[in-house]
Amino acid sequence: MNRRYSNLMLILGIILFLNSLRFFNLTLSNEVVFWIAVLSAVIMDLSLLYIGELKVEFTETITVFIYLFFGVYVAIVFEFIYTLLGSVLSYFIIKRKFEFSRHLLNASMFSLITFLSGNFVNYIRMNIRVPYITTLIISALLFDFVFLVLNIIFITIDKTLEDKEFFSIKNFDLDIILINLIVSTVLSVILYVIYGAIGLSGLILVFGVLIITHYVFYLYNKLNFKAVLIKKLLNATEDIIKYGDLKEKSDHLLLNLKEIIPYEIASLYFFDSKNDETSFPISYYSSYPIDIGDLSIDLKSGVTFKVVSKGSIYVSKNIKKDSNIKITGRLFTLIDAAVFVPIKIDNDIRGLIFIGGKSNLVDFLSQDTNDILNILSRQMSLALLNYDYMSAIKKEAETDALTGLNNRRVFDKEINNLVKLNNRFSLVIYDIDDFKKVNDTYGHLVGDAVLKHVANIVKRSVRKTDIVCRYGGEEIVILFKDLSKEDAYIISERIRKQIEFSQVFVFGRVVKITVSGGVASFPEDGKTSKEIIEKADEILYSECKNKGKNRVCMYPNMV
Known part of the structure; x- marks a missing residue:
């Protein structure tokens, strides 16, 4: 007031x-x-x-x-x-x-x-x-x-x-x-x-x-x-069934959720709690300016995830006094209350619906609305299960044999489809620094191990709807659907740091591995997929490789 x-x-x-x-x-x-x-x-x-x-x-x-x-x-x-x-x-x-x-x-x-x-x-x-x-x-x-x-x-x-x-x-x-x-x-x-x-x-x-x-x-x-x-919930359920792409399902869920729940910020996560370390939302909506980094969740040591992992809906009526959760950064200043709705498959926590708001959110949640949230959670569980099933069918024909990443054909198909539909996206092209030196010094078997090591870090660090591909040689590309350049940079930079501080053991010795990455976005950096790739590649070499390596840069020249 x-x-x-x-x-x-x-x-x-x-x-x-x-x-x-x-x-x-x-x-x-x-x-x-x-x-x-x-x-x-x-x-x-x-x-x-x-x-x-x-x-x-x-x-x-x-x-x-x-x-x-x-x-x-x-x-x-x-x-x-x-x-x-x-x-x-x-x-x-x-x-x-x-x-x-x-x-x-x-x-x-x-x-x-x-x-x-x-x-x-x-x-x-x-x-x-x-x-x-x-x-x-x-x-x-x-x-x-x-x-x-x-x-x-x-x-x-x-x-x-x-x-x-x-x-x-x-x-x-x-x-x-x-x-x-x-x-x-x-x-x-x-x-x-x-x-x-x-x-x-x-x-x-x-x-x-x-x-x-x-x-x-x-x-x-x-x-x-x-x-x-319930009427609004049926509309939300209809959209979850209607839209085939997991990102579209997630976007429409949050959009419909706004019609049901008076929230200020909502985000949707999918993860594998056994392997993931940090999870970014695959979709989020905020009434206030906020970047994706403020919405990341620590899946290994985070206090909040320990509450989520119990598998029950958790409502915090006052996040500033609730010792069971830890919300920091800009998100802490924007909301007073929060609700965490786990998404479960066979009793495993595979995702989360996060909802944050003001006092009117607490008033809403006090009116016996847990069953509504549980239904939404189950519907997203079915959507995720269906996505996993369809992904498994496609995996054999579209997977790079060495790294387990999507192959170049998948990348070309996805990026061309996004451009055709005029859908916003960002991408980062990573190149392993001094990879030739690793091959020459330790041999190609070690080079393959390094490539797989980097690929594994990237795979477990992205959102479930992001497309990770082996682009060629030692290059790995991530296609971020419906993500701004700034948010794509935040995720890409965090992945770069994880790779830098990871360890690869070769013959009892630790091999230091770093990567450089160039980030570009559609449509602001180009009107075709070729232009976007060229811009990301250009900034990768002109501002990263030629100026010290081990860094991520955005096109145009912004670090």
Whole structure:
């Protein structure tokens, strides 16, 4: 929330509350009514539901009743106390996230809304002359209507200032809000009439009915909420089945996931936990600028992966205080909460769906959504299993016998297809430094061992959707689908360092191996596959081989 806006709201709300306490002079019986009302509102608050961005519940029914019976100042005290008390109890009972400053701000905002609503209705009541019961109904209807409208206005201002773009009223479910208005108005009038006619026992009975009504409404909307999610999930599942390429499946999953889950950053990983050391996402989406290096996962010693490897969905409601995970770099500053959804095949962890967001992500996940995430996980497991099966069929005809990498024919087919479809990609051409010297000194068998050693490091360091090929001789090329030049450079440089610090033993001695690499991208560096390859090759030799080797450079001359 915008700091100036929140500070102003906080100051006004607290001043209103303190001023209203001066008018809080109730008889003993009326105090009993007041605290029963607070207790009822807190009970209802424990089963809330968010409709769009608006918290929908029937607690304003009680606020309207308090206003009708005691006046606007007691209603302000009620709204302030119940909001804070409900937040504290929800933290201890259902472990809902508690931020004192935020809840104090909410209490202040609702106190201000109550003040404005009550005084508006007071003005109307002073200027109309209608029968008593009609005045009562009009007062309840107007108070609740203004209360809801101001609630929407304040939320719109809050979200607009926070996101720095206009927050549309379309985000609110107006049909449900209308139902809420009608039911709350009717029930608040009933509360008022019954208390006046029967007394405290009748009021308690109606409060009980109100709590039950609220809970039924909550269950109804929860089922409706689930139905909408399942419909969107079916669309996501359809796309997973429809698109054949694993990268396309992953991209469409994250795109559809945005329609289901309010995330800020999401990424999808596939890996072999027995061999991989570092995993980069094969697909990711972020509302903020972020590079792929900030989304890498350490699969060997990483604290986070130890949590993932247990095979269960893990939700971190506060990443900054959660010792079970370790999120660093720019990602740490962009999100407050995260969820990790493992992708399993035969009980082996073969991938991960990572979702990061703000407090609204925690609110969403608290609404029993694990089954949705589990279904998505299983669908991606099937997609990965199918990909592995198809890859195994193609492998024999398309594999280089020495290194186990894809052969030149695969590379030509893939790059030409990407250019034809005008799909963005980057590539790096690696050349083993001083490879001829290794062959001349130790023989071709050792040279073959070095080539296989480098190929193995490259294979286990790339994403599952990247294409790794033996391009010719001692050259290895990686084709990064839908990856920027900068992200391709980050991965390529990390691979270069892994090769530099690896060890190859020959006749009891360690042979130092390094590589140089040239990175180029389509379409910014060329319009044809030939042009892209030439640019990568050009930068490889002009800026890497001729200037010290053991380095990766991007075209044009950028290191």
